[in-house]
Amino acid sequence: MKKTLKITGFFILALFLAIQLKPVDRSNPSEIADSGLPYEVKTILKAKCYDCHSNESHWPWYSYIAPVSWWISDHVHEGRREVNYSKWDTYSEDRKEDKIEETFDEVLDGLMPIESYLITHPDAKVTEEEIDVFDMWLAGEL
Numbered sequence: 332m333k334k335t336l337k338i339t340g341f342f343i344l345a346l347f348l349a350i351q352l353k354p355v356d357r358s359n360p361s362e363i364a365d366s367g368l369p370y371e372v373k374t375i376l377k378a379k380c381y382d383c384h385s386n387e388s389h390w391p392w393y394s395y396i397a398p399v400s401w402w403i404s405d406h407v408h409e410g411r412r413e414v415n416y417s418k419w420d421t422y423s424e425d426r427k428e429d430k431i432e433e434t435f436d437e438v439l440d441g442l443m444p445i446e447s448y449l450i451t452h453p454d455a456k457v458t459e460e461e462i463d464v465f466d467m468w469l470a471g472e473l
């Protein structure tokens with residue numbers, strides 16, 4: 332019994348160490364072209380969304396430990412693909428319009444930031460006042 336436990340423990344440890352060897356892309360591309368975002372909007376996005384939707388992601392210590400690291404880097408790469416606010420100025424007018432609308436819809440419905448992010452970043456929850464700011468952005472008032 333004791334021996335089986337030891338062997339199982341050894342294999343779990345070996346597996347844990349082995350998965351650390353898989354490379355994880357935690358790079359932040361240098362391109363920053365977000366000066367076209369209204370100041371009020373950018374302030375909120377920077378505080379609550381930039382970790383996954385910009386080239387200025389913070390990579391916490393647990394983003395260095397597999398398998399959590401795989402999960403986090405997937406969120407960042409997927410998030411950037413959907414909308415990368417660092418590249419805002421490079422978007423066409425049509426794309427900007429779509430993304431403003433999507434941004435408003437996501438925060439209005441409470442879908443962003445994603446739930447797992449809120450566990451480690453409870454302050455990232457979007458407030459009513461902030462939703463109003465996104466609403467004004469959508470209405471072209473900023």
Ligand code: HEC
Pocket residue numbers: 376379380381382383384405406407409410413414430433434437438443444445448457
């Ligand atoms: C922990 C990473 C993370 C954070 C933080 C985050 N997002 Fe996302 N976001 C994602 C991922 C992953 C997707 C793509 C999958 C999905 O839609 O759930 C996404 C998708 C989106 C989309 C596209 C939705 C669509 O219509 O397809 C928008 C817009 C968006 N996020 C806005 C925001 C805003 C605004 C914030 C901040 C209030 C935010 N996100 C915070 C990871 C994140």
